[in-house]
Amino acid sequence: MIKRNLLIAILILCSIGTLKGQTASDSLAIVSAQWKVESPQKGLIYKYASIPRLYQGPQSVSLIEVDPGAGLKVDVAVSDKMKETSKIASEYNAIAAINGSYFDMKRGNSVCFLKTDRQVIDTTLQSEFKQRVTGAISVRKRGMKLIPWNKQIEKNYKGKAGTILASGPLMLKDGQVCDWNSCEPNFIRTKHPRSAVATTKDGKILLITVDGRFPEQAGGVNIPELAHLIRVLGGEDALNLDGGGSTTLWLSGASDNGVVNYPCDNGRFDHAGERKVPNILYITHQ
Numbered sequence: 583m584i585k586r587n588l589l590i591a592i593l594i595l596c597s598i599g600t601l602k603g604q605t606a607s608d609s610l611a612i613v614s615a616q617w618k619v620e621s622p623q624k625g626l627i628y629k630y631a632s633i634p635r636l637y638q639g640p641q642s643v644s645l646i647e648v649d650p651g652a653g654l655k656v657d658v659a660v661s662d663k664m665k666e667t668s669k670i671a672s673e674y675n676a677i678a679a680i681n682g683s684y685f686d687m688k689r690g691n692s693v694c695f696l697k698t699d700r701q702v703i704d705t706t707l708q709s710e711f712k713q714r715v716t717g718a719i720s721v722r723k724r725g726m727k728l729i730p731w732n733k734q735i736e737k738n739y740k741g742k743a744g745t746i747l748a749s750g751p752l753m754l755k756d757g758q759v760c761d762w763n764s765c766e767p768n769f770i771r772t773k774h775p776r777s778a779v780a781t782t783k784d785g786k787i788l789l790i791t792v793d794g795r796f797p798e799q800a801g802g803v804n805i806p807e808l809a810h811l812i813r814v815l816g817g818e819d820a821l822n823l824d825g826g827g828s829t830t831l832w833l834s835g836a837s838d839n840g841v842v843n844y845p846c847d848n849g850r851f852d853h854a855g856e857r858k859v860p861n862i863l864y865i866t867h868q
Contacts, residue, residue, distance in 0.1 A: 604637070604810040611636045612814045615643075625652025626678060626865070628833055628842065632799070637773075639801030642793035644831045644843040645815065646678045647786050648865050655868045656726045656779075656787055658682065658719065658745045660698060664690040664858035667830040668839050671864050679832040680789040681777055682861035683749040684710060684824045690860050695736050695748040706736055706748050713766040717752030717821045719779060719863065721745040728752065728781060728819040747861065753809040754780070754820040762805060773802040775829040775846055779863060780817035788817060789863065791831040791843040796851045800844060827857040 615631040622628060627647040634640055648654050659674045664685075671679035683694045692704040694715055706715050711733050718731035722744035731748045739746070751770070752760045762770050775794035781787055790812060794802020803811065805822060812820045827847035832840045838853035848855035 604807060608636055608807075608810065609814050612811060622833065622835060623677065625649040625654045628836075630842065637801070637803055637807045639797070640799055641803065642796075642800035642844055643811070644791045644793075646680075646789045646831065646833060646842075646865070648678065648789070649786055650725055650868075651785065653868050654865055656863055656865055657721055658696075658698065658747050658861060659864050660696070660703065660861045661859075664860050666856040666858055667862050668832050668841055668856060670859075670862050671832050671834070671840070674864050674866065676832075676864035676866055677834045678789065679862045679864040680779065680791065681824055681828045681830045681857075681859050682863055683747050684715075685860045690858075692747075692860055695731070695739075695746060696861065697741075697746045699745070700742050706731075706733070708733075710748075712764075714769050714822070715748050715750040716760065716762075716764065717750045718746050718748040719821060725785075726781070726787060728755075728779065728821045730755070747863075749821055749823050751805060752819075752821050753778070753805060754813060754817055757783070757813070757818045759806075759809055759813075765805075770805045773804050773807075774825045775800075775802050775827070776805075776808050776825040777823040777829045777831070778808060778812060778820055779823060780812050780815075780820035782816045783818045786816075787865075788812070788815065788820075789831060789865075790815070791829050793829065793844040793846065793851075794825075795846040796844070799851050823863075824859070827855070828859050830856050830859075 696704040793800035841853040845855035847857040
């Protein structure tokens with residue numbers, strides 16, 4: 583098994599190389615990690631790894647892989663008031679979920695463009711465009727896409743059908759690393775707990791969390807590191823979601839109220855530190 587993992591790692595390194603600041607040892611650490619793998623139902627795979635040294639520190643990585651071909655779909659759930667990701671997911675009868683995009687913690691509304699069906703609920707603040715919003719999740723009958731997003735696109739947006747939720751930055755597009763020069767440098771460089779959604783070349787959807795703010799168990803990652811991680815895991819397109827205390831990955835039927843990562847809002851490395859949020863991405867049956 584170890585030799586097989588090493589061979590896979592070598593192939594990955596040869597085929598995709600590494601992003602600036604990430605090393606061959608980082609790629610090897612991801613591929614050769616002792617991943618816990620479960621398949622709670624058809625079309626859904628849950629994976630978790632505690633990696634002692636990745637990106638200069640310990641990392642705690644969780645992901646849920648979704649196969650739309652198995653009759654599953656992703657959508658955006660909006661709550662009338664801020665609630666934990668687990669509660670919103672349960673209310674929507676979800677089978678898996680991850681926290682959504684950025685929001686005003688006092689008012690509880692999204693600060694990024696949010697449209698469900700034909701109704702525009704929120705628009706993107708100028709400060710968000712300047713800091714990090716360069717992408718969006720587009721959900722229609724044909725499925726989910728991760729698309730570029732900016733002030734001009736939002737201003738001219740005419741789409742009626744489906745759901746749009748802006749976030750960012752967009753990290754990968756068609757397997758290539760995106761340009762983050764328009765984003766606030768400190769947001770890009772600083773290590774935080776992070777949440778992301780990605781799609782693979784074969785049409786799978788990945789919901790990914792990297793825990794952080796626990797120096798001995800989970801150091802967190804910056805945007806280049808997160809992009810590198812997702813690329814090694816097979817992501818072709820990838821979008822960063824709200825992170826920090828909001829970072830939560832949920833799986834129906836799992837222990838600890840379904841929370842499978844280690845949210846940091848309570849300051850303890852356990853599954854009880856969820857932050858209340860106004861929207862989530864969730865997986866359900868088509």
